Amino acid sequence: MRRVLLLQLACLLAVSSFVYGQNGHMGHPIDKNIVFPHFAIGAGVNTQIILMNPRPGNEVTGTLFFFTQSGAPLSVVNNGQSVNQLQVTLPPEGIEFISVSGATGQATTVGWALLDVTGPGQGQDDPRTRVFGSVTFTTTQGSNTVGSVGVVAGRYELGAHRTVAVPVIVQGNTINTGVALVNSGAAAMTISFQLKDRQGTVVQEAATINPPISPLAPGNQTARFVTELFSGFNFNNNDFRGTLVISAQQEGLVVTGLLSTNALLTSIPVVLVPGQGPGGGNPQTHTVNDVGFTFNPATVTITAGDSVQWQIASIHNVVEVTEATWNANGNTPKAGGFSTTFGGGTVQFNTPGTYWYVCSPHASAGMKGRVIVNPAQ
Known part of the structure; x- marks a missing residue:
């Protein structure tokens, strides 16, 4: 009985985590995801997800998706409505409290949640760095609250070969x-x-x-x-x-x-663990594709020493530009910048920083991307 109780309690803990890379589960771009690995509803258990945007100047928008342990969309009750996703808008320096529960008579159900950040737009710093999350679980028996657990969010990144x-x-x-x-x-x-x-x-x-x-x-x-x-x-x-x-x-x-x-x-x-995975002596190659006249993903975050491989159609190329040129949808190459031939290629990035690039023929149509290179650990 004690073991069963501990297993149930283990399903009541959640922290938010950033995940980097390509498109993930159900097409959600991993480079925009904030993952809550645990939440629980039903049988007297309610969950409150708290999201914060601590920075001034920009609001953050996104969609919060709920999934079962097997990855299927999970219906939760929010404000009396049964939903499996919620639109989220966080004003500058704002905070949002999102309460979800199970349907009447529903048994305890464990799942996970994903915030797919969709704003602000291109040219801004990584939107995930402006969202912080935590989760509070409350257990009730009738009208009495018998337990409440609050967990401060952390960031645990586990990308390729990490x-x-x-x-x-x-x-x-x-x-x-x-x-x-x-x-x-x-x-x-x-x-x-x-x-x-x-x-x-x-x-x-x-x-x-x-x-x-x-x-x-x-x-x-x-x-x-x-x-x-x-x-x-x-x-x-x-x-x-x-x-x-x-x-x-x-x-x-x-x-x-x-x-x-x-x-x-x-x-x-x-x-x-130092010495393991990107930046730890095992450089990785990250892939960028084209979807019509866009790069996918438009932003890729890597570690110094990693490479980016563009696998794109023969009508597209990659040319590094300055941030000002990038913001203006221009195509003037940056002096000494990197480039690929039409159809793509591979570039290794050894110096931390943000690299801005466009497709020369289609920059005016907004075909552009960036590479964020973090220091090696």
């Missing part, structure tokens, strides 16, 4: 550590797990959970304690301190750390 580490504590039947995983990408996700002790020695090479979590299908979400992931390991007779290492071979995986103490939940850090 590796993260989660601190692990297991102590008797009172403390356990878990993770929530969402595949927000468009392809099945190959995930590997390692359990290390406090000296960094690998004590369990692969998860033994049955059925296995990997591959994780597109749009799927799951939450598991480490004692479930490594069911054959004795965790030093339930007195263990160490690290859980998680690696993914595709883009779009979002990881949230969970710590359960006497059935009370808190979030715990999830950190990128």
Whole structure:
């Protein structure tokens, strides 16, 4: 019974995470997504998602989508209406409180949410950097509130070939550590797990959970304690301190750390492992395509040392321009800037910064994009 209770509570934790890359689940562009890996409704559980736009000068717009654990659209009740998506507008320095619940008599239902940021327009800084989120879960019995859990949002990026580490504590039947995983990408996700002790020695090479979590299908979400992931390991007779290492071979995986103490939940850090993934000695290649007279994605965020490959029609090319030329839909090349031939090509970016580019013949029609290069870790 206690194990069932802990599993239910593990499904009541959420933080928001940024995910970078190509189009993801159901066509939502990963480079504009903010993912809430967990929320719950039904059977006396209500969720409130809090979104903040702390910067002055620009409003942020987007659509908040709700999904089941298997990635299908999930209906929630908001202001008495059954919906599976909500339009969101955050004024400069504004905040929005979005309350959702289940239908009358609905059993506890766990899912995940995705905010697809659609504004401000091109030429502005990355809109995701201006949205911060958190989630509060409230459990009621009749008219009485029996528990309320608020979780401050964090940002845990897990792109192509990224590796993260989660601190692990297991102590008797009172403390356990878990993770929530969402595949927000468009392809099945190959995930590997390692359990290390406090000296960094690998004590369990692969998860033994049955059925296995990997591959994780597109749009799927799951939450598991480490004692479930490594069911054959004795965790030093339930007195263990160490690290859980998680690696993914595709883009779009979002990881949230969970710590359960006497059935009370808190979030715990999830950190990128140095030397693994983009910027850590394993450069990546990111693909940009063309859709009509637009680049897709129009903005790609990479790490210094990564490359961008443009796979575009023979009537299009890529030419770097200044920001002023880009804003004016001009096509005057930037002195010393990069370019590709018609039909595309590959460019490696080793210096952090923002690079603005256009298709020369179609710049006046707004065919342009940018590459944001973050420093290597």
